[in-house]
Amino acid sequence: MFRILNNSDTFITIGREYVLEKYDKKREEWLHIPLKANIGFQADGMIIDSGSETSFFASFDTFNYNFPKGDYRIIKVLSSEGDGILLYDDFKIDK
Template sequence: MKQIILLLLLIFLSGCGIELEPSKYTDEMTAAEDVLLEIEEDSLKTEDGFKFHIKNNSEYPIAIGREYALEKYDKKKEEWLQIPLKDNIAFQADGLIVDSGSESSFFASFDTYNYSFPKGDYRIIKVLSSEGDGILLYDDFKIDK
């Protein structure tokens, strides 16, 4: 019985100490002028995740997939760190079109990530395409729990 308890304790502790890797988007972060990603602030009060909106104010339609990345800011290292997805988790590979002058809403689930999301500063990153060019969108948010 003691061995089982010790084994369970080791498994639990090994999951708590996940080492996060530096962001792969750090050098690419520039704000898009005509396409915006905005987090719905009221939705951050849930523990499941949050809603966000993509607003297309450009003259062209944009293509959006379901994939997004979440990152945490490490104040000690002064850098953004990637939060890993859980094992065997992937985003549905389909394409959605957001026409010029319109908006689409999405839900970012914390459950798809291998992380507990403690209090801190975070951001969501989404890569889109318009007229063959990649667009990198992001918005910051804070978890205060």
């Protein structure tokens, strides 16, 4: 479960789509984790008013990957007054 808090003076919009990446230490870069075949995200949007928050559940079941130990990040695209905002959150899988 991930939370998004809107600390701005205006509302932001957010969709359901997100991206997962794994850090490859040998290549020193983030690698995109692909979705399973014929999987997508519902195309709708939510509004997060100024000073409020929302949360969303990120399911690993939709990705074509076994998720070994390592460093990962989730990426969400938000929008505020027509400008795109990339939101990143790093996390670690230890088991």
